[in-house]
Amino acid sequence: MTALLQVENVSCGYGRSEVIHEVGMEVRQGETVCLIGPNGAGKSTLIKAITGLIRPGAGRIRFAGQDITAAPPPRRVEAGIALVPEGRGVLPTMTVEENLMLGGYVRRREIDIAAEMDRMMRLFPVLAERRSQTASTLSGGEQQQLVIARGLMSRPKLLILDEPSFGVAPLIVAQIFRTIRELAEAGTTILLVEQNANMALEVAQRGYVFESGRCVTSGATADLRENDLVREVYLGAAV
Numbered sequence: 001m002t003a004l005l006q007v008e009n010v011s012c013g014y015g016r017s018e019v020i021h022e023v024g025m026e027v028r029q030g031e032t033v034c035l036i037g038p039n040g041a042g043k044s045t046l047i048k049a050i051t052g053l054i055r056p057g058a059g060r061i062r063f064a065g066q067d068i069t070a071a072p073p074p075r076r077v078e079a080g081i082a083l084v085p086e087g088r089g090v091l092p093t094m095t096v097e098e099n100l101m102l103g104g105y106v107r108r109r110e111i112d113i114a115a116e117m118d119r120m121m122r123l124f125p126v127l128a129e130r131r132s133q134t135a136s137t138l139s140g141g142e143q144q145q146l147v148i149a150r151g152l153m154s155r156p157k158l159l160i161l162d163e164p165s166f167g168v169a170p171l172i173v174a175q176i177f178r179t180i181r182e183l184a185e186a187g188t189t190i191l192l193v194e195q196n197a198n199m200a201l202e203v204a205q206r207g208y209v210f211e212s213g214r215c216v217t218s219g220a221t222a223d224l225r226e227n228d229l230v231r232e233v234y235l236g237a238a239v
């Protein structure tokens, strides 16, 4: 099967400092794939290269059969890549509904915003209950659901979630991962960037493990959970 997203030998960074070194990875249609690794391993930097915020110094990025290595971010959004960035980033004084509408406008030529809004209200009942409230009145977990729903409003082919569990209480982390699992089961293709390796390896089918800007191991998450390095460093197991 050809991959939806293909990253081939990508090196990139900031100015003259290279952060990602010759990384290759792919996400196939319908898969949930995770990128795990410690703080500063380069996960967010790779996401910036995929979404077009930085340009790789070397390598290729293909999406849905097109070479997007040099495409500006709006073209990637049009092509079907949606990023839910780290940090919740709701617009606090706007209502739940208005926040969602913004997500639809990024691809407005193709999107029936009212129909998508209804779909999100069914997928996230808590947002339906709070649709007219301002986003600032939502709990942390509800705000995270709102930003995920906002990403889905554009009907993306690939949903990228950057650290969705960052800075939220353990109970809410479990709720967020339940949401991610439901989306995955409904057929959404997801690239999940996480420091919470335990949760990420539970929900994803395949994973890539990053350290110092390199992918040090990858494979089916069932195998990664049994991998000594992953168990020792990321899952806190004695091996």
Ligand SMILES: Nc1ncnc2c1ncn2[C@@H]1O[C@H](COP(=O)(O)OP(=O)(O)OP(=O)(O)O)[C@@H](O)[C@H]1O
Binding pocket: 014, 019, 037, 038, 039, 040, 041, 042, 043, 044, 045, 046, 195
């Ligand atoms: N805007 C920037 N300019 C220069 N260096 C940066 C910039 N953003 C990140 N870096 C550096 O790039 C390296 C990788 O950072 P990156 O944020 O990609 O890691 P990460 O794996 O996503 O970690 P985290 O989980 O903390 O976000 C770090 O050494 C960081 O200091």
